[in-house]
Amino acid sequence: MAVKHFQKLIILVLLCMAAAGAYAQQRAVVSINSGWQFHKGDLQGFPAIRDASTQWEQVNLPHTWNTDDVADDSAGYYRGPGWYTKRVYVNSSWHNKAVYISFEGAGQVAEVYVNGRKAGTHIGGYTGFAFPIQQYLSFGDSAVTANDISVWVDNSHNEDIAPLGADFTFYGGIYRDVYLVATDSIHVNMDDRGGPGVVVSTPFVSASKASVVVKGAVTNPGYVPKNISVLTTIVDAAGTLIDRRLTAIQALPGNTSFTHTFETISSPHLWTLDNPYLYRVLTTVIEDGTRVIDQVNQPLGFRWFRFDANDGFYLNGEHTKLIGVNRHQDYKGLGNAVPDVLHVKDMELLKAMGCNFVRIAHYPQDPAVLEACDRLGILASVETPIVNRITESAAFAQNCKNMQTEMIRQNINHPSVIIWAYMNEVLLQPRYEAASAERAAYYDHVYQLAKDLDSLTRLEDSSRYTMIPCHGDFNTYHNVAHLTSVPQLVGWNLYQGWYGGEFADFGKFLDMHHRILPNKPVLVTEFGADADSRLHNFSPERFDKTAEYANRYHQNYLPAIQERDFVAGAFIWNLAEFNSEGRAEATPHINTKGLMTADRIPKDNYYYYQSQLVKYPYVAIGSQYWKNRAGVAVGDSALYCVQPLEIYTNQPEIIVKHNGVTLDTVAAENGVAKVDVPFVNGINEVEAIAPGHHDTTVHSVANINFTLVPADLKSTALPFTELHVSLGDKRYFTDELTGTTWLPERAYKAGAWGYTGGKVFSLGKGSAIPYGTNRNINGTTLDPLYQTQRTGLDYFRADVPDGVYTVTLHFCELLSNKEQETLAYNLGNDKGAKGKEVVPGRQFNVWVNDVQALQGLSNANMLQSLQPFTTTVRLEVYDGKGIVINFLPVKGESILNAVDIVKL
Numbered sequence: 001m002a003v004k005h006f007q008k009l010i011i012l013v014l015l016c017m018a019a020a021g022a023y024a025q026q027r028a029v030v031s032i033n034s035g036w037q038f039h040k041g042d043l044q045g046f047p048a049i050r051d052a053s054t055q056w057e058q059v060n061l062p063h064t065w066n067t068d069d070v071a072d073d074s075a076g077y078y079r080g081p082g083w084y085t086k087r088v089y090v091n092s093s094w095h096n097k098a099v100y101i102s103f104e105g106a107g108q109v110a111e112v113y114v115n116g117r118k119a120g121t122h123i124g125g126y127t128g129f130a131f132p133i134q135q136y137l138s139f140g141d142s143a144v145t146a147n148d149i150s151v152w153v154d155n156s157h158n159e160d161i162a163p164l165g166a167d168f169t170f171y172g173g174i175y176r177d178v179y180l181v182a183t184d185s186i187h188v189n190m191d192d193r194g195g196p197g198v199v200v201s202t203p204f205v206s207a208s209k210a211s212v213v214v215k216g217a218v219t220n221p222g223y224v225p226k227n228i229s230v231l232t233t234i235v236d237a238a239g240t241l242i243d244r245r246l247t248a249i250q251a252l253p254g255n256t257s258f259t260h261t262f263e264t265i266s267s268p269h270l271w272t273l274d275n276p277y278l279y280r281v282l283t284t285v286i287e288d289g290t291r292v293i294d295q296v297n298q299p300l301g302f303r304w305f306r307f308d309a310n311d312g313f314y315l316n317g318e319h320t321k322l323i324g325v326n327r328h329q330d331y332k333g334l335g336n337a338v339p340d341v342l343h344v345k346d347m348e349l350l351k352a353m354g355c356n357f358v359r360i361a362h363y364p365q366d367p368a369v370l371e372a373c374d375r376l377g378i379l380a381s382v383e384t385p386i387v388n389r390i391t392e393s394a395a396f397a398q399n400c401k402n403m404q405t406e407m408i409r410q411n412i413n414h415p416s417v418i419i420w421a422y423m424n425e426v427l428l429q430p431r432y433e434a435a436s437a438e439r440a441a442y443y444d445h446v447y448q449l450a451k452d453l454d455s456l457t458r459l460e461d462s463s464r465y466t467m468i469p470c471h472g473d474f475n476t477y478h479n480v481a482h483l484t485s486v487p488q489l490v491g492w493n494l495y496q497g498w499y500g501g502e503f504a505d506f507g508k509f510l511d512m513h514h515r516i517l518p519n520k521p522v523l524v525t526e527f528g529a530d531a532d533s534r535l536h537n538f539s540p541e542r543f544d545k546t547a548e549y550a551n552r553y554h555q556n557y558l559p560a561i562q563e564r565d566f567v568a569g570a571f572i573w574n575l576a577e578f579n580s581e582g583r584a585e586a587t588p589h590i591n592t593k594g595l596m597t598a599d600r601i602p603k604d605n606y607y608y609y610q611s612q613l614v615k616y617p618y619v620a621i622g623s624q625y626w627k628n629r630a631g632v633a634v635g636d637s638a639l640y641c642v643q644p645l646e647i648y649t650n651q652p653e654i655i656v657k658h659n660g661v662t663l664d665t666v667a668a669e670n671g672v673a674k675v676d677v678p679f680v681n682g683i684n685e686v687e688a689i690a691p692g693h694h695d696t697t698v699h700s701v702a703n704i705n706f707t708l709v710p711a712d713l714k715s716t717a718l719p720f721t722e723l724h725v726s727l728g729d730k731r732y733f734t735d736e737l738t739g740t741t742w743l744p745e746r747a748y749k750a751g752a753w754g755y756t757g758g759k760v761f762s763l764g765k766g767s768a769i770p771y772g773t774n775r776n777i778n779g780t781t782l783d784p785l786y787q788t789q790r791t792g793l794d795y796f797r798a799d800v801p802d803g804v805y806t807v808t809l810h811f812c813e814l815l816s817n818k819e820q821e822t823l824a825y826n827l828g829n830d831k832g833a834k835g836k837e838v839v840p841g842r843q844f845n846v847w848v849n850d851v852q853a854l855q856g857l858s859n860a861n862m863l864q865s866l867q868p869f870t871t872t873v874r875l876e877v878y879d880g881k882g883i884v885i886n887f888l889p890v891k892g893e894s895i896l897n898a899v900d901i902v903k904l
Contacts, residue, residue, distance in 0.1 A: 007538050024297050028182040032088055033061040034236045040065050042081040049083055049150055064173035064339035070581040071589050073778040077581050081154040084174055089144035094182045099137060100190050102130040104176035104367060108161060111152040121398055123161060124602055126363035126385055127406040128194040160395040166362060166387035167591060168328055169579045175337040176366055184293035186226055188283055189217040189255055193411030198283045198296050201463060205304040212262040216283055220251040229286040232260040236279050243823040270316055271301030271415050273356045276377035299374050300319045301415025307465060307489060307521040311566040322569025323613060324357030324525060325350055328578035329365045347372035350575060353606060354613025359525060359571045362387050362424045364407045382411055383421035392445045402583035404453050408460045420464050422453045425471040425493060427481055443481040450486045465489050469525040484517060491525030498529045503556040512564050524561060524570035527594035529553040532586040533603055533625055535784055536732040538644055543769045545586045546731055547604050547623060554605045555670060560610060576600055588776040611648035611671040619654060619690045621702040622646040628739035630707040632823055640678035641708055647673040651690040658796045659685050680858035681708035712751045714801045723798060728760040728771060728788040735782060742785060742898055748797050758793030761814055773814045778867050785898050786812040786868045792893040799882040803903050807848050807883060808872040812897035815839045816865035841867060842892030848873045848885050885887060
């Protein structure tokens, strides 16, 4: 090529790069998210979908048809087909271009039609895909031409498509963005399993130099070879040219490959966790020497890393403990149809917590997630959705391999990605009878599929590590199925002290792995405990779902992780609460192990990890979301209630003030300072201050509205106003909507309140939960209030002063003969294979003082299984006799779940 001609070419490329400080895109990439019509159900294809009698709903993308039914009280959710259709107006100038329709994700099988003609089918709900559609489009004489696009999507259970079952919801719909892409007929390959068509690798990186290899292919859909040039340009974050390679090639019909090698990039600016510096790689296709006809822009980060079985993980030669979270992609009220801004917000919340890693579980997620990881400095593991079990069919295996290939090719250029994973807890629910020949053969199938996926992964990308996340059955994974021998890394999902065992067993398990598998690097891929932010217990018990038990759990786990160098990393389950439709428990359909609620309100442990991980002075008062508390005064003259408060900090001690008065200076241990606060009636301001930071005082403030119940209900110093009690319960429960807090039950004491007689309801010896039931209570969001009760009680008494009151009684029959599906994730499934119980016949009368509130309350009328029943009585108390609620059994035992007494 002549020097003058080459100079003209470079000037053109540099002008393109400099435009508006961005990189020129010769492609037109246009979203088509708005104005779709949706029909739930099947329509038998064309032309039925255009039938005017068909009922259509107007929707915008992202969209899922399971936003509501995964949260209702009916078991199951819609898994089946749905149709989307939209009229798009295509630029008529595209008639000689290559046009694609590109989907970022659709759950889980999609067929795409353009003007009634099928453009393609995609299997798998979590990876992107694109189909060429130029041949199906109509072009007219006007500037734009109408074209109809229709998409059939189906999220039905299919034994040949992973996931087969898991502790999350398999939403249906076009739940990610959709684009039309128009480029020159000769272009960078867009048929590379949804990938960018360009692979950027860094075979060697050090602090002084690095090498880069860029591979790709150019597509020529015609029948005649074309002479073109491919230019690869590396620029830094400011757009400054670093290096370039230019190759003249003959683009043959089909795909023609190219490779550009940069042997030496001197003094590369490294991509680190604190400074995630990004270069860009531009691949430009040039025709006629100067005309840019296509361009692809990919990220480039210079970093090197390794896992060591003894010392853990190293990034750029520096030992780094990976501490992070798992993340599911749904959001409260949206299902999994989440806009990019919320995906990015999750990564920002993770980074703000001080974490340096995200396990993208259990499936590839929106492209915005890894793009944010690249920018923010968060390392990532990505995995395919082979969860709990497999199907022993060639179709299942092939679909798994396709998913693994798509996942890698679509995400290979992200410097944040260091692990490709597959087969999460794949032996949790194996097929066939234990110890049978069929079970042994099944394990052989699992092992072979694992080997195939691992080999495929290393062939596609030898620069990352492979990993299988396993549940805590070491013997089966290691000695029976031999899965620990397959990947380069082994991840363990460990819940000692939650699903079973004690906290100390967690460290013992890790030490066992290191002893038996001394050459296999290990990560804790999951750990966590459920925490309903409405439930509190200052003497927490396993499975009580309180914030305080989860606090104890994490405060035991993190030190055990940090003190073991051979543990490369550990990832909390989960960043935020997420939907799992099959779950019951205190918050039906929600897995509450998240460090935040489903709408991203931090729980205590978010602050705890911040105190342990951030590098700046930090202090935060715990349970800030628990703004409405209640408790009983210490005494008639001591008008306060002492309750503990945890403060999270990386400082040695904290000064605590209560309503402006210094309460105490408290030493912090393991990042936690504990203080007893004497809460008074009304608003309490609690301030925590880290001393020694005079210029920028490190402090945290919480304002707590406290309802103080007098010790003597007839106290004149603190007049009685209201009392709310949860029977059969040791926890405080707060209704977030009304701010009402129910106190745990107590036995009656003269002058005060409480029950007499009876016992706490329990499912019995086989139940994992300490008291109550874990079943979904239909028709209420106050499930914990109705999941506990006292049975066989004689009366409930409150020695309130004279006056006019309302007494509200809450009942629920907690036994049900309706079968409950036994899931590995639901606690307390003990009565038969599917949780079926025997409902006793019960009938009783209730009197409130002289008023018969209920007559013949029984299972045959208002007392229906797992449905709340509430009644309110208004009465006048006189002559100092207080309120006595009598329970008179006719048949079986009486019950009471909760009581509210309010003075009018």
